[in-house]
Amino acid sequence: MKAVVDSSTLFADLYEDDPHSEAARNALRAAYQKGSLVINSVVYAELAGDDGFTTREDVDAFLSDTGIDVEQPSRAALTAAGDAFTTYLSRRGAGLQCPECGNQTEMSCPSCGRSLAPRQPLSPDFLIGAHAAVDAGRIITFDAGFYRSYFDVTVQPERND
Numbered sequence: 001m002k003a004v005v006d007s008s009t010l011f012a013d014l015y016e017d018d019p020h021s022e023a024a025r026n027a028l029r030a031a032y033q034k035g036s037l038v039i040n041s042v043v044y045a046e047l048a049g050d051d052g053f054t055t056r057e058d059v060d061a062f063l064s065d066t067g068i069d070v071e072q073p074s075r076a077a078l079t080a081a082g083d084a085f086t087t088y089l090s091r092r093g094a095g096l097q098c099p100e101c102g103n104q105t106e107m108s109c110p111s112c113g114r115s116l117a118p119r120q121p122l123s124p125d126f127l128i129g130a131h132a133a134v135d136a137g138r139i140i141t142f143d144a145g146f147y148r149s150y151f152d153v154t155v156q157p158e159r160n161d
Helices: 007-014 021-034 041-048 056-066 075-092 124-136 144-150
Strands: 003-005 037-039 068-070 138-140 154-156
Touching: 003 007, 003 021, 003 124, 007 021, 007 041, 007 056, 021 037, 021 138, 021 154, 037 041, 041 056, 041 124, 056 068, 075 124, 075 144, 124 138, 124 144, 144 154
Parallel strands: 003 037, 003 138, 037 068, 138 154
Antiparallel strands: none
16 A cells, blocks of 8 residues: 655654654654555655755655655646646635735736736645545645645544644
8 A cells, every 4th residue: 555755744754853753753654564655756856955955866865765766646646636726726716815814805907907816836735635645545744634625535644633
């Protein structure tokens, strides 16, 4: 049984001072005993961008040491990521939202009068979640709330959030 590993778990495993460090190690160990562990290119890029890794060889050595393979999401998973993102956009609404208080407002372009909305690129988390849901059925993460909101996937470690 395969599990996709989210970067939140890997970073918790890497840094002793992370409050989820022990839980991350336990979750990775338990998942590894049940099957293979994989990440995709998004998680690989997130690892490569961390200060703890200075070269690609450092990232590859960490993955080798932890028994984690790199796997690309299937086309079905990529489609599921797009579908989940569409759901997110429909929930978000069309207006602009204050990050402090949540108030939503609408503004128009002073030149053409068209309604302004934030440009929203596809979040990497949708690609990670869809990869887990479609290609593995399990995800090892500490961002359970997000993944459960958009995907039918088993989230580990088990937590109530």
